[in-house]
Amino acid sequence: MVLQFIDPEDCNCTDCQTGVAVPLRHATQSTLARLVTGELRARFDATVKIHITVTLSPPLLALMRPNGRLPYGATNLLHEAQRWDAEIGITATED
Numbered sequence: 001m002v003l004q005f006i007d008p009e010d011c012n013c014t015d016c017q018t019g020v021a022v023p024l025r026h027a028t029q030s031t032l033a034r035l036v037t038g039e040l041r042a043r044f045d046a047t048v049k050i051h052i053t054v055t056l057s058p059p060l061l062a063l064m065r066p067n068g069r070l071p072y073g074a075t076n077l078l079h080e081a082q083r084w085d086a087e088i089g090i091t092a093t094e095d
Helices: 014-018 029-036 074-080
Strands: 005-007 021-023 046-056 084-094
Touching (some): 029 046, 029 084
Antiparallel strands (some): 046 084
16 A cells, blocks of 8 residues: 555554555654655644754855854855754654
8 A cells, every 4th residue: 555644643543554545653864754745644733843954164154153153145155055954853743
């Protein structure tokens, strides 16, 4: 079967048992990403939070102020950064 739905956290319905749905507590980051993009549907009311952490390599890090902000005008240098990594975390909870 093809996964189509994310069900409530403690669900154990026939769809969950056959793989058409997955209970929220068993949903992986990849499954939640498919929910956010609309590829999967939630069969419960949910709050979805997306957390993105971006890590920049020098030379941009050298410009960063102690408060974690870049000085005015430095943001246009983002495309010149040697490397940047993004880590995306997605969590969903029933309302």
